[in-house]
Amino acid sequence: MPRPLPGLPTRQQVLDFIAASDQPAGKREIARAFGLKGNEKIALKALLKDMADEGLIDSAPGRAFHKMGGVPRVTVLRVTSVDDGQLWAMPESWHADSPPPKIRVIERGRRSALALGDRILARTEEAGQGHVAHVMKKLQRSADLLLGVVRKEDERYFLTPVDKRERRELQISDLKDARVGDLVLAEPSGRPPRVTARVDAILGDPFAPRSFSLIAIHKHGLRDGFREDALAEAAKVATLPLGEREDLTRLPIVAIDPEDARDHDDAIWASPRDDGDGWDAIVAIADVSFYVRPGSALDKEARARGNSVYFPDRVVPMLPHELSSGICSLKAGEPRAALACHLHVGKDGALKSWRFARAKICVAANIAYEDAQAAIDGVPGRVDPDLVESALRPLWACWAALLAARNKREPLELDLPERRVVLDEKGRIASVAPRERLDAHKLVEDYMIAANVAAARALERKKAPVMYRVHEGPGREKLVTLKDYLATFDLEFALGQVVRPATFNRIIERVGADHPARPEIMEQVLRTQMQARYSPDTLGHFGLALGAYAHFTSPIRRYADLLVHRALVAAYRLGEGGLPPEDAERFDEIGELISGLERRAMEAERETIDRYVAAFLADRVGQVVRCRITGVQPFGFFATVLDLGGDGLVPASILGNEYFRYDEKAQALVGEESGETFAMGQQLDLRLAEAIPASGALRFELPEGKFAAPRRERRDRVHRPNKRGRPSNIRHDGRRKR
Structure with a gap:
């Protein structure tokens, strides 16, 4: 299920609020509970419509919402009877106390196509005293x-x-x-x-790890298997001769990837220029467009999937394994077809020129990030010494220039660690820990960014269609919310300034590396940002501080990249497999489609990690664990286990007998009598009451007989000394300001 825009509640949080609310919960109440304003209310309206269409909530008279109970506008029905040739159906899922309605099915030319017991996806509407259903499609039995x-x-x-x-x-x-x-x-x-x-x-x-990804695959309707015609086509195209191509097999091109990478679709090379004007660099990407032609069975499968989905125990690929793990995977010692991006990188890291060519490469080595970093750091035995000198050191030298250009550009820098689930040889959870971030990761990222920028600019110069990776700057409403939030730390944020990524970097720098509030402030800055998406419109990439940016470097796992490859093939007349005009005309529609599929994949991956975390914590139920509050609403707060993740709700009703007031600006619940505070970012001890691996749900309680934190000690503000030399959050009598 697509993840809502930053700043909006998730679907589960909306459902939790509706269930916990002691009064009718309409759009206005939900918006107030989650502190939504302006455009966010518009986005909430769309979210609630989606939830109603999906059957999660239903609107009663007076515009209050409740869980299920009505007939969703788009829902799954089962054909239950035939009366004088008229088909009737009932909702597949019905949770109301009243009997399920009997709905008349409008077939529109589908006479005899449906039978008793068939399941259909239908659009419903009220008609007279009942409902009618317009058939959208007949569902396969597996979806039942x-x-x-x-x-x-x-x-x-x-x-x-x-x-x-x-x-x-x-x-x-x-x-x-x-x-x-x-x-x-x-x-x-x-x-x-x-x-x-x-x-x-x-x-x-x-509880078996393999089951967790199966749950996500089923829940989100991921296509775990390929149609026979697509598999047959993959086997056929995998034997295609490479044809006439630029021969780059003499170069020591290397692929630097995670140690557990399932596919290898990019490789890089750099060398100082003979004229001393910077470096020549090549970013070679698997030539997927050569094998997956527009309109083919493989293309239809790839577009329907939008992207590969990665789980700790498996990958649901966008393309069959014959391509994604076979002929399109850049493996050491194997000749491979590539679309090569040739770059001239100046001494200052600027891209001075570029060109694209279909090429033949032979990767010199597949190197793990950790091994590449160790080799550069002087650790022997991890990488062949000859390759270190011929390939890695030139790459690092060129990257120094790319890094200088990046630092000058000042993109958004948020150091938010990614969780990594490590499985043992039997597929059991060995550990859940943040993924280490090395210079080797940054190096590969900056080469990929350079190639993505070159692809966008090259297509612009050719006046060819571009599927941009768009990331717009934050709106005023979110900036106002951020200003109010930062004020609780005595951090100033001027609304009148021109907001750039560096603006947010300065905020984080003022917080300091060791400040306990740093993670929560970075998360709040992240929530202020818009969600990236795909679009043919030139709207720039705010986070990377780039005016033109496209995804070019991962066509094995992202359909957007395949479209950019096809556009380059057509624009540069590189042979077969170019972008057809009819696809170029539908870039708006395709961009919306693959953006939605990307959000679905992200949600499936996140939920699966949550299930792994719940399984990892299952034998610690009853124990007190250290947590951090990640969200606060009038009805309670959400907390996550430190260094592991996995969210759980702590309802306000279990916080004690006193009334807790919701401080929207501080994002905190404050006890009216005691001043006891539960605020976003606060670290506290909670008792793990329940961990359900199958759903990924955690439930927390306060440690018995205790408040979770000392009175008002949660917020160490970011302060500068005042004119008297005293920190500005300390009063004249030596006590901390409230």
């Missing part, structure tokens, strides 16, 4: 299956769904060989309200 865990009660077996949104349990009518505790796919059968489930497939232990 529910994912859940088998449990037993009073000699009966029930299916407990893993989706946190799904509240009902179904009695299992056919258990097959499943046992209590097994994760299964089950097919609903019967008519509401007497719907039961028949086990279709047994997936095994829901």
Whole structure:
């Protein structure tokens, strides 16, 4: 499910608020609870519409929302009866106390196409005293299956769904060989309200790591398998001869990737220029457009997926393994087809010129980031010494110039660590820890950015269509919210200034590297930013401080990059596989599609990591763990376990007997009598009450008999001495200002 824009609540947070609210919760109440203003209210309206369409919430008279209960505007129906040739259907999922409605199905030329028991995705609308459904598509049987865990009660077996949104349990009518505790796919059968489930497939232990990604694949409708025609086409095109290409096989091009990389689609090379004017560099990218032609079965699959989805135990690829892990993966010692971006990098790191060519390369080595960094740092034995001198040192020398240009440009620098789940040889969780950030990572990133900029500029000069990677600057409403928030730390933020990425960098610098509030301030700065997306419009990339930016470097795993490759092939007349005019005319539509698919992939990946974290913490239930508050609302606060992640809600109702006032500017809950404060960024001890791996849900409670933190000690403000030499947050009597 697409993740909402920064600043908006997630779908789960909206559902939690509606459930916890002691008054009718309409759009106005939800906006007030989450502190939304201006354009964010417009975005909230769209989010609530999506949630209603998905059947998560329903609007009652008076515009209050509640969980489920109505007929969503777009929903899944099952054909239940035929009356004088008229088909009737009922909602597949129904959670209201009232009986499910009987809906008339409008087929529009689909006579005899539907039968009893068929499931359809339909658009519904009110008509007279009831509803009618317009068929959008007939669903495959695989989409009919529910994912859940088998449990037993009073000699009966029930299916407990893993989706946190799904509240009902179904009695299992056919258990097959499943046992209590097994994760299964089950097919609903019967008519509401007497719907039961028949086990279709047994997936095994829901605590097993492999199950966590299966849950995400099923929940988000990811295409885990390829159609036979696409697989046959992949096998065929993988044998294509490389043809006439620029021969770069003599160069010591290297691919520097994560140690656990599933595919290798980029390789780099650099060398000082003979004229002393900087460096020549090559960013060689797998020539996917040579193998995946517009309109082919492979192309249709790739566009429907939008991108590869990466889980700790597997990858759901955009392209079949014959391509993504085979002929399009740049492996050492194997001749490969590449689209090469030739760069002239000046001494100051500026891109002085570029050209693109279809090339043949032979990667000298696949090197892990850690090994490349160790070799540059002088650690012997990690990389062949000859390769260190011929390949790595020139790359680092050229990168020094690219880095200087980057520093001059001053892009947004947010040091927010990425969680990495490490599995052992049996697929069990060995550790969950932040991923280390090395200079080797930054080096590869800056070469990729340079190639992406060159691709965008090259297409602009050719007046060819560009699928830009767009990141717009933050709107005024979010800046006002940030100003109010920073004021609680005595940090000034002027609204009248021209806001650049460096503006936010200066804020973080003023906080200081060791300040306990630094992570929360960086997260708040992140929430202030817009979400990046794909578009044919030249809107620039705010975060990178670039005017023109496209994605060129990962066509194995991103459809946007494949479109840019095709545009370059057509613009430079590099042979077959160029961008057809009909696709160029649909760039707006395609950009929206792949942006949505990207958000879906991000949500699936994030949820899977949450499930791993919940499994990792499952044997610590009942223990007190160190947490950090990541969000505060009038109804409670969200907290995450330090260094691990995994969010859980602590409702305001369990914080004590006194009333807790919500301070919107400070993003804090403050006890009216005691002054006890729970604020964003605060570190505190919480008792882990529950960890559910199948859903990734955590539940926290306050340690028994204790407040979670000393009175008002959570916020060490960022201060400068005043005129009397005293820190500005200390009063004349030596006490801390409130």
